[in-house]
Amino acid sequence: MADASPPTSPDAATEIAAAFVLPAARLADLVTALRMEGYAVHGPMVRDAAIVLGPLADAVALPHGWTTRQSPGGYRLERRTDAAVFGFTHGADSWKKLLHPPRVRLWSAERQGADFVVHEDAPAPAKLALFGVRGCDLRAIAAQDKVLLHGPYPDAEYAARRAEAFIVAADCAEPSGTCFCVSMGTGPSARAGFDLALAELDPHGDAHRFLVRIGSPRGGAVAAQLDLAPAAGADIAAAAALADIAAANMGRAMDKDAARALLPAQRESAHWQDVAQRCLTCANCTMVCPTCFCTTVEDTSDLSGDIAERWRQWDSCFTFEFSHVVGATVRESASARYRHWITHKLSAWYEQFGESGCVGCGRCITWCPVGIDITAEVAALQDLSQRDPR
Ligand code: SF4
Ligand code: SF4
Known part of the structure; x- marks a missing residue:
């Protein structure tokens, strides 16, 4: 081969x-x-x-x-x-x-x-x-x-x-x-x-x-x-x-090893509701991220019905349709979608690909319309887990 x-x-x-x-x-x-x-x-x-x-x-x-x-x-x-x-x-x-x-x-x-x-x-x-x-x-x-x-x-x-x-x-x-x-x-x-x-x-x-x-x-x-x-x-x-x-002179820092262990353990954290109050589920963070790779497929036809096309285009785990299976959306809430994105990026990615899915480029921070900061969310979760380590 x-x-x-x-x-x-x-x-x-x-x-x-x-x-x-x-x-x-x-x-x-x-x-x-x-x-x-x-x-x-x-x-x-x-x-x-x-x-x-x-x-x-x-x-x-x-x-x-x-x-x-x-x-x-x-x-x-x-x-x-x-x-x-x-x-x-x-x-x-x-x-x-x-x-x-x-x-x-x-x-x-x-x-x-x-x-x-x-x-x-x-x-x-x-x-x-x-x-x-x-x-x-x-x-x-x-x-x-x-x-x-x-x-x-x-x-x-x-x-x-x-x-x-x-x-x-x-x-x-x-x-x-x-x-x-x-x-x-x-x-x-x-x-x-x-x-x-x-x-x-x-x-x-x-x-x-x-x-x-x-x-x-x-x-x-x-x-x-x-x-x-x-x-x-x-x-x-x-x-x-x-x-x-x-x-x-880096603008920010993240403890990537701590994030890897922390995120699966914080699945039920109240912090996800806090993020959901701010997140617009606009998908900007996934569109600008240089490692996000998900796609979806769309079929189109012209008005005459004589020409049909199949297109592949970038998709985002922040959309309703992304987790739609057997008649229902699995991740309906903004909290579930943000939790899924950050947990995959910083933790589950290791199981799939042996490394973090984040390269620290900062694009998702700059281009989030409400300024949600992946490093600050990890720090907040770390802080919460240290105060209430259950
Ligand atoms: S860019 Fe910001 S507001 Fe938009 S989905 Fe991502 S975290 Fe939420
Ligand atoms: S900082 Fe990480 S998660 Fe954010 S866009 Fe860059 S690679 Fe993606």
């Missing part, structure tokens, strides 16, 4: 073969080199007062000199005083939308006489380059690989996109107020699963440059086209120092 592992699996340690220096003025050369290799390059850009991921025609579109300020239920785009390209933390969308798209047509059927002819849609032949993937999001891709590549039901669409994906990681130097990757062991630097990794140095002036680490043979081949100078030891040390500063 063929190995379903993608060439750059974030689940395996990456051998760092070498490090080079790319002057910031030549970042466009890297984007061009990827495009010349046939990749559709996607990366961060400013749109609608947010940083979103989209197709990059060139490096000019990257968010030069922008940053974000994030808090529970709050997101603001702000100007920086320097020209940093990766001086922000991610927005609502993640690389999941490219590797595991929100909506995919599975097949269509067309009436021909008395019969229907069914056309199965082949997986999209996408050759994607993901430009600027953070450490936490590398681990989120690894989590989706476990489900959609290595699980009992591999997903052909995901496998096709993942096999060709070229990953350019970008170390995080300034976490936002909702980040907690350090306590989840996923960041702030890219550790594995990339083809190339960039660390941005000295964005204030003429020495603005990137330390480029090679993570795979094809990453090395792309870097070789750029004819880069080897990195000095001082540049490698500067990148490590920035990572240490970022790690010390």
